Amino acid sequence: ETGVTQTPRHLVMGMTNKKSLKCEQHLGHNAMYWYKQSAKKPLELMFVYSLEERVENNSVPSRFSPECPNSSHLFLHLHTLQPEDSALYLCASSQERVAGYTFGSGTRLTVV
């Protein structure tokens, strides 16, 4: 275990479904992040939360909706996704936004 736990590990969903990805960190970090990793593309930073406040949203479509109810938990709510949203979604946390990140194992999402 890396200290950052993501569930589920795998998710298959239809384009009309609503689902949520969950991330939990037990490291006492105060910043959390969502990344998207697609095949043959660089890691894409989606959202940054610092002290439970969203501080960055990198032009992510509104069908992705993050939620950070407390400093240990981060969710990514998904609805009406497209097949091109199929990817590995990685959660990370850090103590301060300039420190190294600890990553979870990711959720492999397939949109059918």
Next chain:
Amino acid sequence: GEDVEQSLFLSVREGDSSVINCTYTDSSSTYLYWYKQEPGAGLQLLTYIFSNMDMKQDQRLTVLLNKKDKHLSLRIADTQTGDSAIYFCAENLIYNQGGKLIFGQGTELSVKP
């Protein structure tokens, strides 16, 4: 600009040394990082170097930093098949509201027996 570049592939024989190279653009970065990603897994922090250092050694890993050329390298001595993975270089981009890590595209290391 925000740009970290790496070559995409490297193939070595077991027992040889591997050298993975990276160039970055932000001269204000205080730390630079190397992450390893095995198939089906997240990114694991391997090592990092503070920007006022030229070299850091950690067992089989040696990190070299050339700040003038904004060039970072990771040398893996006595490479093993278990080292086969994707290696990501990252710099921390500092700005007024805080900072974020910028990752390279990753170098896929293939170790042949």
